[in-house]
Amino acid sequence: MFLTRCLYKITEQDLGRHLNLPFIDKLRVYVRGGRGGTGLKKYGGIGGQGGNVLVRGKRHLTLKNVYEKNLTKRYLAPDGENSQKMRLNAMSGENLTIHVPLGIQILRDNGELIDEINDIDDECIVAHGGEGGNYKTFFQGQPGETAMVNFDLKLLADVGFVGYPNAGKSTLLSMLSRTQPAISPVPFTTLHPQIGTVVFDDGRSFSIADLPGLIEGSHIKMGLGSRFLKHTLRSKILLFVIDINGFQLEIRSPLRSAFDSIVFLTKELELYEPSLLHKPAILAINKIDQLDDKTKLNEFYYSLNNYKEILKNDYEEKWCPKNFFHFEHIVEIAGKYGTNCDHLCSLLRRSLDEHSDRNNTKIKFSSSF
Known part of the structure; x- marks a missing residue:
């Protein structure tokens, strides 16, 4: 317990170490889709789908703003609800949206391009939520996707x-x-x-x-x-x-x-x-x-x-x-x-x-x- 507290304090002190930088054009974050809810086998109830992690463009935003809003750089979508007797078809988890500036390339750690965000209407799923429990999964909710993704800003200037x-x-x-x-x-x-x-x-x-x-x-x-x-x-x-x-x-x-x-x-x-x-x-x-x-x-x-x-x-x-x-x-x-x-x-x-x-x-x- 003591070791855990020490490590937690070190992590806390490390948070925000990039805030003194005047400009950030790269940001690496961890994303995880929500876990699917557990189904109700007795009644054939289906668990809710886990929430997705989305990336959406927004004007008048910088990567530094994105970092300031979440210093941990971890984005975890909500889990789907479990199936219940009173609600057999359980509710899906809400999607988690990460707003980013325009001109962003979304890349995997190996350099593979996932998508680009160049307009306020552009949207991309970077981590899908897990499937809700059903007869195919023996009514066990499935884990959501996890990934490390990189936001690489390329300025959109005339x-x-x-x-x-x-x-x-x-x-x-x-x-x-x-x-x-x-x-x-x-x-x-x-x-x-x-x-x-x-x-x-x-x-x-x-x-x-x-x-x-x-x-x-x-x-x-x-x-x-x-x-x-x-x-x-x-x-x-x-x-x-x-x-x-x-x-x-x-x-x-x-x-x-x-x-x-x-x-x-x-x-x-x-x-x-x-x-x-x-x-x-x-x-x-x-x-x-x-x-x-x-x-x-x-x-x-x-x-x-x-x-x-x-x-x-x-x-x-x-x-x-x-x-x-x-x-x-x-x-x-x-x-x-x-x-x-x-x-x-x-x-x-x-x-x-x-x-x-x-x-x-x-x-x-x-x-x-």
Whole structure:
């Protein structure tokens, strides 16, 4: 008894150890369907079905909210009622519903996809209740399903930022939307994804996801951005934010030019998921307010226009992406002062509308067969 109490206290102290995290995009929980009720053999009574454990989408919810509501991460559906003389067909146990944010993938421990929750109407049973006792089961109620399931969040944002640390992504997000992220000249200020919403005067809006900056090796889980590469998969458009002055991770690291940034970021995305290179992309060249003349810009545009020749002559083969982004638009901005940010918003809106029209056309074309 003493040992049990000690273990219980340790478990209590462990509860909520993740509550200090500002962002949770993975949550592993235990689910168990309710046990079926016992049948009444003498009268042929049937026990109630055990309750199911359901997962349902809900707006304005985060995985952290889900965790806060149940720190034990155990979801046990009620058992079915036993058959009685006055009620031979016993009542089933109530279903237990776990509300989760939209954009959740439900996975087994082996990585098998159970289902996805992308809308408030989406619903999935993750643990079925046991069968109530009947003549097939010798009137013994059957246990419900048990499982460990993983909720893996992939943000549903219209536009996903891609860039190195300290490229000015958070500053740009604050200028484009009403979001107030942490902003600092120090790299890696953004420690978790930020979602902002751009609202136009006519009521039209779209969402933007600012992700922690990537570094070389992010596809093999190096750096903070490695955890959040998956969030780019569901973005309709990728917005590259590039510092025209280049990027240097630390004093001992080589200084990467603006074109280097495009090459290495493209390679990181390709190594993580090649299909990302087929997404529509827009390029924002940031911090043009720091330029004394057009030299760096001219060199960058020359490299971009002659990228095949440049890659062949100046880069090791391992760093050369097999495909290269063809940016729909290129905008020179100064995110700190809002220079050309309105123009960038208009281009993003136009590209999203075109993306939507293309998808609608594909749906109409496929449904005609």
